[in-house]
Amino acid sequence: MIKKEGGTMDRDTIFLYVIAVIASCFGLINCIQFFFKGNKTAQTVGTIISFKTINPENSKFRNSKWATVSYKVNGRTYQSQNCIQVPMASQIGTTVTVRYDTQNPEKLYGFSILRIIVSFIVAAICIAAAIFNLV
Secondary structure, X not given: OOOOHHHOOOHHHHHHHHHHHHHHHHHHHHHHHHHHHHHHXXXXXXXXXXXXXXXXXXXXXXXXXXXXXXXXXXXXXXXXXXXXXXXXXXXXXXXXXXXXXXXXXXXXXXXOHHHHHHHHHHHHHHHHHHHOOOO
């Protein structure tokens, strides 16, 4: 572990470890959800019918967009009970792939293998940067 004079880590190194822990926890939670719920879900394509942003829509920094989606399962049209995060460029009418609960099709899930992999890659990069003092 890289330490500064006096035996304490600098703020950048601590920050990297904190990000690594957060990314690892996020990945682990998504992994557990996928393990327990993955075989009880299916995917389909839906259409965004409404959305909200955390900050004003013109603010791109530290913002996210959450959408309500309409989609068909076995010939029946559903509207999601919960919102899912979508890319900031998405608009009403944009199509998105959604993962729904096969027992309760109105419920959508946000977990995916790609999200799990990316979170663990982010954690690994942050740990490597902290260990090798790349900041």
